Each structure stands twice: as structure tokens, then as C-alpha cells.
Amino acid sequence: MYADMVTARYYEERLQEEYLEGKQPKFDISAGPIPGELHLAAGQEAAAVGVCHHLRDDDVVTAPHRPHHVAIAKGVDLNRMTAEIFGRETGLGRGKGGHMHLFDPDVNFACSGIIAQGCPPAAGAGLAAKKRNTDSVAVAYLGEGAVDQGGFLESLNFAAVHDLPVVFVVEDNDWAISMPQERVTDVEFASKRADGFEMAGVHVDRDDAVAVYEAAAEAVGRARDGNGPTVLSVQVHRRMGHFMGDPQSYRSDEDQEAAMDRDSIERMAAHLRDHGVDDEAMAEIREDAHARVDDAIAWAKDQPKPDAESAYEDVFTNPPSGVTDTEPEFDLAETGGEGE
Amino acid sequence: MTVDRELTMSRAVVEAIGTEMRENDEVFYMGEDVADYGGIFDSTQGLLEEFGYDRIMDVPISETAYLGAAVGAAQQGMRPIAELMFVDFFGVAMDQIYNQMAKNTYMSGGSVSVPMVLTTAVGGTYSDAAQHSQTLYGTFAHLPGMKVVVPSTAYDAKGLMHNAIRDDDPVVYMYHKRLMGLGWLPSPTGPKTPVPEAEYTIPFGRADVKREGADATVVTLGLHVHRALDAAATLAEEGIDCEVIDLRTLVPLDRETVIESVEKTGRLVVVDEDYRSFGLTGEIVSSVAEEALDALEAVERVAMPDVPIPYARELETEVMPAAADIEAAVRNVQ
């Protein structure tokens, strides 16, 4: 878990550097080597690793617009994910999806940039597992701001009434862009919403990967054993702005500093130290993680850009041919139609 | 009257909203990140300070609830403005938009009116991929019951916003992100125009001839007005004189101005940042064909091909209509 946490954190630091290239001194979102918006998840790693370390490749994860830490914890191909973020031909989506829309079917990972809209497909993956009698589970990640969305609430009911093997993981970083939680809901923790659907709800009140791991053991286990869904909310912190370029003028300095002070990676390191892992071993883990990230970024930047013509490919799996190209396969005379 | 003061499109929109809110207590604004943030696309900058959280309302990320609440408040005679941050997010609340907001007047036999404005950002050009870059003019204009406004300059944006808020019907007000004058997404120079301080309205259903010309009629709206004007400037050097028509509103649609122009030029190019099939380009071409087939010598459409909008810059550039594509189309119809 520590390795994935430091990989995710360093990955985002490196992405941030690359992203800002060409965007300074004046920030222009359409300049530089990484296109589009970029949402970083620094501070939220505990929620990613604590849950995903219970998952297998055949378990399904749907992630929202802030996906990198979850993708790394789920084992998404780091090189191809990076190539996708740089908009390259060998990226996961051939440069068509980008950072908010990462798909790696090998490890059953998908994303959507529309709030809470990964929840219904996760319920669908749970439904498929149940119908096929497998023991795979589905995990939908969403932010605390997303829990007011119909797609989430309807999925809770759907998953509950069908006892589906789904875990809804709410990463509670207190902010939905500029909107603090207390201004948009009277419900203190997202896990409380589970009550209304007669399903399990658990809240982890600190961004402690070990505590998340323990809570997730129960939630994922419940799903795998056929005992239905859970809402697991986890207190995390948003160290950065909502997206790169967000001036955060709505946020007090104290709030930002508090987020910086509560570092889940430091907490994890302390835990490891308590359990006899020495600093040298951790330094080695960090070095390996950094090397892996640097390699992925170097590899991605070296990848070819997509050929413009490929913009027209992949709209369909089975592209329709011209309607007039195909002759009907039956003969009217033989069917007893004309000429009888 | 000459006006020295130039405003960005976002400042012009905010000025109109502020004036209407000052004059009418029943006007209020709801949306995500519209209070402290001032709107992701600067659509409410500075309004919170004057009007407070009660009238510049941040809402939960629950589009069905707050867009539907705007319908309900409007039916009570209030004049809500509700912002859908990106038009691409319409799907989570489409029922409230097209089954409630758009149809209640008709289904009530005219006894109910829904005087609300739905504002929303449209458009690509900065590689934000398929869920954050669409224009969807056609989707909203296709469904009956909503007026659809698409300004291309600060002057138009202000006058159209005054009109939108005062209108007794639901109005969908679609602004292109690239035109708003955002610090982080530079605009072309065109949309920043002189804007009078006094209030004024621009009636719906009057297209604006942004450039007069004799050789071809280019019909478009939003960002592509500016691309068409760039193309026209290039073509002028080659001796091709384009008329550029900015539709400004899609519902109502000023077919007359378009037809008159085609009767003069004989050649029609329709440019749209929305998808090609089943949309605006087809609508304009068929309207002209129905009314003025004899005048029509040649037609071209320049639009987003029928593919989801790709992320990589090379791919987005390939599918996004550029000034060069408009030039080529105009040359083709000569």
C-alpha cells in the first residue's frame, strides 16, 4: 500500500510539472504538452489503496474525474495511462479519452467525468457478477459532493434491493470545487445515506490507509460473500485546487494548511515504522516508485501522436457499412412472394 | 452614441444580470460554484458581494433538483436563472429541462408560464474531451418549447441577457467558453466589444449581418462567427466577398435574413460547432431550399463530424471546424 501511495503522489507531482510547461507565466489551459483539465488527487491516496488492495483484476472499479490514485491502486497500466494523459496513440484510449476518461479493461477500470455517473455501471457490474454466480465485486468511487446526485441515490436503492456485490466509496475531501459540504447538505457523513436504503454504511473519519483497509475488508468481504452493498465514506484531504489553475480564493489559508498538515503518506510511514519497517526500506520503496513514474513519463512522451484520421475510428465496435451495400439474403421467389 | 468602454462577454452578461436583479426582487441565480467562485466561466463574478447567498445560490450537485426547482419557482411567477455548468451535463436532468421546463406551457393550454433562464457553457478548443466540449445547439433547438440564445459578442450578450430574463418563456442561454474572456482560456479579439452602460435589449429572432458581402453567405453562430470573419478576411484578399450572418438565436430562428442573403449571393455555407447530422446545418440548408431553391446555386456544410469530441489536440483540431475549413468551403461554392 505504501508503494502505491508514494507512486500516486509522485506521479501527480511529475504530472503537475509537465502540465505547467508552456502554461507559465500566464496560465492558458489550451497550451503545453498535457491537454485539457487536470484534477489531482494528492491527499486522497488512503482511500484508493485501502480499498483497491482487496481487489482482484476481475473486480470492477469505476472512478470519477479525479482518477489517477485509484487507477494506480487498481493496477492500471501506468505507461499506457500516462500516454493517454499526454494524448498519444498508444495511450489506453488512443488519445481520445484523456485524463478524466481512462479505460483499462485488463483490470476492469473505467472513469467518467460526469458526477456520480460511475455508480449505475458499477451496480451493473455487480448485477452481472450476481447473475453469473461469480464472486467478483464492483467498487464505485465518488466524491462527497457527488452523493447528492440522483445517479448515486438511485444506485444505492438498486444495489440494496438486489443485494448486489457493490461498494460505494465516497472520498470526502470536504470540497466540491468551491462548495463546502455544509452549504450543500445537512447530512454529516455520506455513509449515513446508506441508512435510508437499509444497507451497510461505514465512515472512516481519518485518512489512514490502514483504517480504510480494515473497513474495506469488511465491505468488500460482505459483497464477495453475497451479503450486499456498502457505502464506505473516507475522510481525505484535497491538497491542491479542484483542477490545475484553480486559484482557490474561496478557501481559507488555514484550511489549506490543515490539509497539508494531515498527510496520509506520513501517517502510513509512521505505521510502518511502528511495525519494524526501517527508513532505509521505505526509502528504497520510494526510489523504486519514483523510477517507475519517471520511466512511465519518459516512455509516454516518446510515444507517437495520433494520426488525425484516427479521429473517425472507434465510434462503433462494429462500424456500420453503407445501407445500400448489402443485398437481402433471401430470394423473394423462394419465399413464396412474387411470381407465385 | 459612441461608447468607449469595452467589456468581455462575461462582464457584459454579469452586468445585465446585476441590473435585472437590482430592478426585480424576483430574479435570482442558482448554480454550482456561482457564489464564492463567481462561476467557473465567470458568469456571476462579483454578484455575491452585492446580492448575498440568498440570491446568488450555490446548490448541491443535483441538477435534477435545482433545474426542476427553477421550473417550479418560475411557475410561481419568480424569475430564476439557473446555470448548468457545462451543457454536456444536461443528461442527468434532461427530464426537468425538456419534459417540464419546455412543455408545461403547452400542456397547460397556455395557462402556465415558465419565465426562467437556463444558462450553460458550450464548446471545445481546449482538449477537454467528449464529456466537456460539446455545443449541443441542435439538441436544445430541436425540442420545442424553449427559446435558444447563442451570443457571439459582448454587446449582443448583454442585450440578449436582458431580453432573456424579461421573457415570459424558458430561455436556454448558451455561451461559448472561448468567448467569455477568461484569464485561463484566451478569447479571440472579436467578442470584446464596446458595451453601453445603460440597459438595452436585443430582440430574439433577429440575426445580425456581421459582415456584408456579395459572393457567398456564411451562416453561423457563437465562436464560429469569429472564425467565419477571419475566413472572410482571408477570402477578401482573393477577391471573394463573404456575407457573414450571426444567427444570435436559434429559437426563434431568423430564416428571412438568411434567405434574403442567399437570394443576393446564391451561395450558402453553414458553419456549426455542433454535430453535422440532424442539426443546425441541415435545418438552415433545408429552410433555404424550401423557400428559395431557385436562388440556391451551391451549398456546403462545415460542422463537427459525427464523432464524440476527441481529447488529443491533433484529433480535436482535426474535427473542429477552423477558419481554413470555412475558407475551403466558400471556395468550393464559388
Ligand SMILES: Cc1ncc(C[n+]2csc(CCOP(=O)(O)OP(=O)(O)O)c2C)c(N)n1
Ligand atoms: C453532472 C455534473 N455536474 C457538475 C459537474 C462539474 N463538476 C465536476 S467535479 C465537481 C465537484 C465534485 O466534487 P466531489 O464529488 O466532492 O469530488 P472532488 O472533486 O472533491 O474529488 C463538479 C461540480 C460534473 N462534472 N457533472
